[in-house]
Amino acid sequence: MTSKDSIYANKQPIEDFSFDARVVEVFPDMIQRSVPGYTTIVSTMGKLAGQYAQNNSNIYDLGCSLGAVTLTMRRNINKENCQIIALDNSEPMIERCKLHLEGFRSDIPVDVRLGDITQCKIENASVVVLNFTLQFIPKEKRQALLEQIFQGLKPGGILLLSEKFRGENEQANELLIDLHHDFKRANGYSELEISQKRTAIENVMQPETLSSHLTRMQNIGFSQTQVWYQCFNFCSLIAIK
């Protein structure tokens, strides 16, 4: 159904990366070969959602892509009267996500919506997921989005946030980037693919340091913040209201 990612295999003029039909076609292979621990992160999010989902509440998968996290949450949640809202602003992604989710049966309703997560009203939420999505939101909009998520969460509700992050200083950052590039090489990407993708994502994906993520969430009012996964410059954390 989907194909191997060879989008940057040939030398080409590089435009800003976007989640268009070509990317959708190769997305599972691209994310698997580009993000260390992606499978572990997705399955652990399912487990955490199963633990923290509350009866009569909403679960949000913001920037859902093909619905990988929605699928695993749906399998793990056994509370009453929950619904999942899965949102993405890429039309080809959302169309494919709907097809993908129709292939699996579940008692938990999923509302798959095309839309901008910065315009989404979060209400009555027990679990909100941003799995590698915040990094694509313009930096100046991140604080307001996280505040909106915090106010929409019920007491005891959680935010699950995964991000590519920037090292705390230039040297640490270079070290992490080198290790990530080694990971991509080991997964079959060529030097040309690695360097062209790096250029393509430069303007659209702006990582922040891990300490700035943690400080911002603490300032917003989350009572607990805990990094539970890190490999190179990729991390996943839980924040509890």
Ligand SMILES: Nc1ncnc2c1ncn2[C@@H]1O[C@H](C[S@+](CC[C@H]([NH3+])C(=O)[O-])CC(=O)[O-])[C@@H](O)[C@H]1O
């Ligand atoms: N403003 C926005 N509003 C809605 N969606 C957006 C916005 N900006 C970007 N996106 C969407 O965020 C997703 C980011 S991918 C998430 C992986 C997924 N969570 C997964 O668990 O497989 C991560 C990656 O490719 O590194 C894309 O589908 C964008 O269309």
Ligand SMILES: O=C(O)C(=O)Cc1ccccc1
């Ligand atoms: O490919 C990379 O280098 C990344 O940092 C991860 C990524 C994965 C999928 C889309 C955009 C970025």
